[in-house]
Amino acid sequence: MPKHNDLEQKAFQIIMSSGNEGLPQSELWRKLGASSREGSRIALKLESKGLIRRERELRNGRWTYRLYPKRLPASIDSIADCPCMMCPDTSRCGSTGTITPQGCEKLTDWLIRLAEGGYKILGDS
Numbered sequence: 001m002p003k004h005n006d007l008e009q010k011a012f013q014i015i016m017s018s019g020n021e022g023l024p025q026s027e028l029w030r031k032l033g034a035s036s037r038e039g040s041r042i043a044l045k046l047e048s049k050g051l052i053r054r055e056r057e058l059r060n061g062r063w064t065y066r067l068y069p070k071r072l073p074a075s076i077d078s079i080a081d082c083p084c085m086m087c088p089d090t091s092r093c094g095s096t097g098t099i100t101p102q103g104c105e106k107l108t109d110w111l112i113r114l115a116e117g118g119y120k121i122l123g124d125s
């Protein structure tokens, strides 16, 4: 029988791999081979650690929860058009130099476009 920590870790990996879609908690139980009681305990523990969020949803006429990762790893695609990638000032840009990300219009414009487009940089919750 797997240890609780192993199940928690496996559950977290499954939830992470569900991405922004999340997954119904019953699907998690099935993938873990856990009972609903054990699965609920794990989901509550992951939520209390701030790793996932649970949202109620009506599924097949019954209230249940959908589980989402609170943060997702950034993908290369999400930063492919970041101006820093092709910037000639990259080597001189830093938090204490004369060129800083905080004062950079190109970076600010890019971030605003991202926010307006509704993109999630790191799986904001």
Ligand code: SF4
Residues within 6 Å of the ligand: 083, 084, 085, 087, 088, 089, 090, 093, 094, 099, 100, 101, 102, 104, 105, 106, 107
């Ligand atoms: S923050 Fe601006 S200046 Fe700095 S590397 Fe990125 S684009 Fe270039």
